[in-house]
Amino acid sequence: MNLEALLASGIDGLMLGFVYGIAAMGLTLIFGVMRVINLAHGPIIALGMFSVYLLTNQLGLNPYLAIPITVLLGLAFGMVMYFVAVNRVINEPELTTLLATFAVSLIIIGLGTVAFTTTPRALDVNLGALRSGQITVLGTKAVAVLIAILVAAGLYALLYRTRVGKSIRAVANNRSAAEIMGINTRGILAFSFGLGTALAATAGGLIATLFAFTILSGGTFELKSFVIVVLGGLGNPTGALVGGILLGLLEGVFTIFIPVGWVPVIEYVIFVLILLVRPNGLFGART
Amino acid sequence: MSHKHFRMIGLGVLWSLLIILVAACAAPASAPQPAQSGASTKPIVIGFTASQTGKLNVESKKQIQGMQLWLDDVKKAGGIKLADGTMVMPDIKFYDDESTTERVQALYTKLINEDNVDFLISPYSSGLAKAAAVVSEQNGKVMLTTGAADDATMEQGFKSTYQLYTPASRYLAGAVDLLGQMDPALKKIAIVHEKDSFSTSVANAANEYAKSKGYDVVLFEGYDTGTTDFSPFINKITAASPDAIMGGGHFQDGTTLAKQLYEKQVPVKFVALLVAPPEPKFVEIGDAANGIIGPSQWEPLVKYSPESASAANLPWYGPTVANFVSAYKAKYNEDPSYHAAGGYAAGLLLQKAIEDSGSLDAAKVQAALDKMDLLTFYGHVKFSTDAKTHGKQDAHSMVYMQWQKGADGKFVSQIVFPPEAKSADAQLRK
Numbered sequence: 001m002n003l004e005a006l007l008a009s010g011i012d013g014l015m016l017g018f019v020y021g022i023a024a025m026g027l028t029l030i031f032g033v034m035r036v037i038n039l040a041h042g043p044i045i046a047l048g049m050f051s052v053y054l055l056t057n058q059l060g061l062n063p064y065l066a067i068p069i070t071v072l073l074g075l076a077f078g079m080v081m082y083f084v085a086v087n088r089v090i091n092e093p094e095l096t097t098l099l100a101t102f103a104v105s106l107i108i109i110g111l112g113t114v115a116f117t118t119t120p121r122a123l124d125v126n127l128g129a130l131r132s133g134q135i136t137v138l139g140t141k142a143v144a145v146l147i148a149i150l151v152a153a154g155l156y157a158l159l160y161r162t163r164v165g166k167s168i169r170a171v172a173n174n175r176s177a178a179e180i181m182g183i184n185t186r187g188i189l190a191f192s193f194g195l196g197t198a199l200a201a202t203a204g205g206l207i208a209t210l211f212a213f214t215i216l217s218g219g220t221f222e223l224k225s226f227v228i229v230v231l232g233g234l235g236n237p238t239g240a241l242v243g244g245i246l247l248g249l250l251e252g253v254f255t256i257f258i259p260v261g262w263v264p265v266i267e268y269v270i271f272v273l274i275l276l277v278r279p280n281g282l283f284g285a286r287t
Numbered sequence: 288m289s290h291k292h293f294r295m296i297g298l299g300v301l302w303s304l305l306i307i308l309v310a311a312c313a314a315p316a317s318a319p320q321p322a323q324s325g326a327s328t329k330p331i332v333i334g335f336t337a338s339q340t341g342k343l344n345v346e347s348k349k350q351i352q353g354m355q356l357w358l359d360d361v362k363k364a365g366g367i368k369l370a371d372g373t374m375v376m377p378d379i380k381f382y383d384d385e386s387t388t389e390r391v392q393a394l395y396t397k398l399i400n401e402d403n404v405d406f407l408i409s410p411y412s413s414g415l416a417k418a419a420a421v422v423s424e425q426n427g428k429v430m431l432t433t434g435a436a437d438d439a440t441m442e443q444g445f446k447s448t449y450q451l452y453t454p455a456s457r458y459l460a461g462a463v464d465l466l467g468q469m470d471p472a473l474k475k476i477a478i479v480h481e482k483d484s485f486s487t488s489v490a491n492a493a494n495e496y497a498k499s500k501g502y503d504v505v506l507f508e509g510y511d512t513g514t515t516d517f518s519p520f521i522n523k524i525t526a527a528s529p530d531a532i533m534g535g536g537h538f539q540d541g542t543t544l545a546k547q548l549y550e551k552q553v554p555v556k557f558v559a560l561l562v563a564p565p566e567p568k569f570v571e572i573g574d575a576a577n578g579i580i581g582p583s584q585w586e587p588l589v590k591y592s593p594e595s596a597s598a599a600n601l602p603w604y605g606p607t608v609a610n611f612v613s614a615y616k617a618k619y620n621e622d623p624s625y626h627a628a629g630g631y632a633a634g635l636l637l638q639k640a641i642e643d644s645g646s647l648d649a650a651k652v653q654a655a656l657d658k659m660d661l662l663t664f665y666g667h668v669k670f671s672t673d674a675k676t677h678g679k680q681d682a683h684s685m686v687y688m689q690w691q692k693g694a695d696g697k698f699v700s701q702i703v704f705p706p707e708a709k710s711a712d713a714q715l716r717k
Contacts, residue, residue, distance in 0.1 A: 005526035009519035016516055118344035118386075120539045122546075122571065129550065134525055136518075136551045211515045212543055216342065220513055255519035256526075261482050261509045 006256050008135040013252020014245060015141045018148035019206050021244025023221050024228035025155065025237045026199030032235025033172040033192040035094060036086060039101040042222030043108035044197050048074060048204025049213045050112070053121055063125050067147060067205045074201025078194035086193060087186065112215035122212040144206040151202055152241050155195070159237070168192050172235070227271045233281025242283060328366060328374045331647060333637065334381065334404030336394045336419070338411055341386025342513075345538050345566070346626045347411035350434050352619055353630025354379065354408065357638075360606070360614070367638050370645035377638075384410055388418040395422040405647060406430070408633045411626065412537075413437030413455070413485035420448045429649050429656070431637055433629040436584075437485050438492075441671075441679035447649065449656050449670050450680040451632055455485055456492035458582045459533050461685050462559040463497050465580070465704040466531055469713055473556055475505045477529035479520070479544075481536020482509035486561060490534050497533075505529050514540055517547045525553050535560030542572055549575030556715045565688055567622050570698045576690040578716040580703065583688050584625040585665055587612045588702050588710045596662035605635045608664040632665035689713055 023045055030038050038044075048070050055066035085104050089096045127139025159165040170178040171188045179185045203221065207213065228247050232239025247267070254263050274281065335354075338347035358379055361367060366374035380402055384390040391410055398404045399422065407423050409416035409432035416435030423430040429447045432440075436452040466473055476497050480490035487509060494507055506527040510520060521544075524532065532548070532555050535541040541563025548558065549572075557580070563569050564581025589608055596603035606614070611631060615623040623631075637652075640659065644651035660669040660682070669682035687704035691714060703713035 002526035005522040008522040012516075012518035012522065016518075113340045118340055118342060119568075120345070120542065122542075124573070131552070134522055138550055207515075212539055212546075213515075214342070214539070217515065220515055252519040256523050259508050260514075260520045260523070261511055264511050 002256070004134045006253065008133075009252040009256050010249060011135060011137065011252070012141075013248040013250070013255075015137070015145050015248070016210075016251075017245035017248020018145045018241075019203055019210075019244075020221070020224055020228055020248050021241035022148045022151055022199055022206070023203035024225040024232065024240040024244050025152065026196040026203070027222075027225045028229045028232065028235055028240040029155075029199065029237050030193055030196035031229070032237070033168060034086075034090060034175075034189050036090070036097040036101065036193075037094070038193075038196060039098060039222075040081070040105040040108060041200050041225060042218030042220075043105050043112065043215075044074065044077070044200040044218065045204035045207070045221050046112065046213070046215050046218035047077070047108065048201030049208040049217065050116060050121075050204075050215070051201060052205040052208045053123055056123055063123055063205075063209050064143065064147075067202065070201050070205040071151075071198050074198035075194040077201070078197030079190045081197065082190040082193035087190070090189065109215065116215050118214045118216060120212040120214050121208075123208050125209045138210075140209050144210060147202075147206060151199070152237075155199070155237060158195075164188075164191065168195075224267075227267055229281075230271055230274050231282055233283050236281065236283060239281055239283035243281070246282075327372060328376050329647070330376050330378060331405040332402065333377055333379050333406045333408060333634070334395075334398035334402060335379070335408040336384035336391055336398075336410045336415070337381050338386040338415070339383040341384075342537070342539070343386040343412050343415070345568070346434065346562070347386075349624050349626035350411045350630035351381070353615070353623065353627035353632075354634050355630075356611075356615055356618055356627075357631045357634030359618070361634070361638060367641050369642065375641060375647065377634075380404055384415060386412075386415070388415060391415045391418040392422055395419045399423070399426045399428055404428075406637055406652070408637070409433060409435050411435075413440060413488075414483060416440065417484065420445060424448060427649065429637075429652050431633045433633040434626055435485075436489075438488050438679075439484070442676050444675050445678050447653055447678075449636075449678045451629055451636065451665075451668065451683070452584055452680060453683045453685050454680055455489040458489040458561065458685060459493035459559060460496045461687055461704055462533055462580060462582060463493065463500055463502065465559075465687060465713060466557050467500065468704075469715060470556070473530035474501070475503045475527075475529045476531045476533055477506040477524050477527055477555075478504055478508075478534045479506065479524060479532065480509050480534035480561075481512055481514075481540055483512050483536060486534070486536040489561060493533055510536075510540070512536070512540075515543065517544050518551070521547055521551050521553060525551070529555055531555060531557035531559070533559045535563060537561070538563045538566055538568075542569060545569075545579050546572045546575045549577075558716065559687070564690065565700070566624055567700075570690060570700075576698055577692055578689065578714055580687055580689045580713070582685045584683070584685065585628040586625065586686055586688050586700065586702055587622055588700075589664075589666065589686060590708055591662055591664055591666055599662065599667075601660065601662045601667065603663070604639050604661050605663045611664045628665050632663060632668075635663060635665075636668060687713075 051070040052066045055061045056063045085100045130137040228243040232243030337351045366376040382394045407430035411434035413435045416432045417440040433451045436455040438454045480486040541560045559580040565583040570576045593603040640655040643655035667682040671679040671681045688700045689703045701711035
């Protein structure tokens, strides 16, 4: 076994894992607060990619300046989506909200395909690289990790250090009680939904600085987000971040040991195993 | 039922309508109506599906553009003239298959049974063409496949399916030969490929061919369709320390693989990838494209001509390479890729078969295709008449292109192999 290749792949996987983590945090936050599984998660990731792409290529912005704008656009999009598609079915059974978000997903994919086609796009971002033997740390990936950490820290601060965060946690805990306490639950739910989509869009924006993509590229990351969310525990943002990093690391390391085509199979085997053995996730709250 | 339920149902209906609207926008139906038929003009319809959406959108679009150009040319010429003086005026009808086999099967059935098309052309890609061939064979329709190189599809004893592309088994054989010519000391090859039907059959054939030529295949692995990040996989490839990397799959993965090989400064002397490099858009990855070799069914610089036809004792048919290239450029404002040439050639050969048979009868057109052995701008075409491999392409050969940086710093796609077709010498990567 080539130790250097293993180390190099571990690092590659770990760095990508941070981006996976951000995407998964968005999915799990929405579920944690309102028990809605957002099936438009992947398409919103793709919209994040296109947001950074268009801001960079059409308006000539620096891609890293385009990311904060994408965060805000993601937040706004999520809040609008909440009021249009989710709010009126929020108290319905989970299947209804699932269908509502699925409809939004189809609409984004349909309109996105018409507007952008499925021609692959790529951003030409080059920040150099650190190299040592086989190990290559690309500048773009390092910056993506840094931004992911900042975003995660920002979310943590928002949830645990602000009044709005307190309200979000209260609504997640017991919506009726929160309402009785005078919290505007509708506003909080919309804001939380927006936060979730903002995270998805941010992840998409970061991915756009790394790989070529199309409007359909979000699907892969949505699937990975589901695996990660289960790994980290449904509704647990910190667990999602750790789960993302873990999944990235596993992908990198497994690639060296087994034929690369088997890596996704292993991923989903782990997914099923965790559902069977620890349905609340590796870091999920024990019930 | 409560008021709320009504509202929800209403909402559901509204959404469904929106989705249908979106789907309708995404799938523009067919080309303009046939030209008004004169006294001795017979309209025919050629049906196919296009991947206007989904992952095959780039390649499929070029193929359709090629076909559209052929249709323009035929219409300009007033149609296809039969021996009895009848003019056959072709038109095309197509639907969006969303790059999925399920849609292809449903839509080819629709084209045959509801739209009553006269002839079929395949969708782009081996997987989709395979699905379409099953339907066309069941219904006894003549179908020309283009954009489909899979061997296995054409080894099922088909009766009325004809393949234009050089089969996959011969895709990378030339790259192995080229490597041997450039530096016989380079012996270690890593073969990495997308795990779809086309790329896998190319990789398997290349693996066997390389071994038979005394090469050491140090790594032979398939990666999942839809792989976005190759970094860990590239570390594994590097660890096997190959001299050459061959394989790839389609446009997006091939482009990312080439880009990441460059970013990771993998010290290989020779990289040959499927599908992606011959696409003009490939060069958008900048310096990462330098030195990448791609097998191509056709390139604008190929040297097929009426003269080379008579030298090879073959009949020549259709426009010259220069005429095709300039007409395509004039219409689409870009260089034609081999997908585009394949699209045009599909129409052209169907036209020739109709002319030769002097009829629109499927059996007669089939007989004309069986007999066909000619040279066009697209190259030499001859179909196998062996019962098991009936319709498989027997004569067409690949050319190999390489992106090379010119003196002005701009990248040029040069033909580097075979020697009789080359426009420049192949270069090893530094």
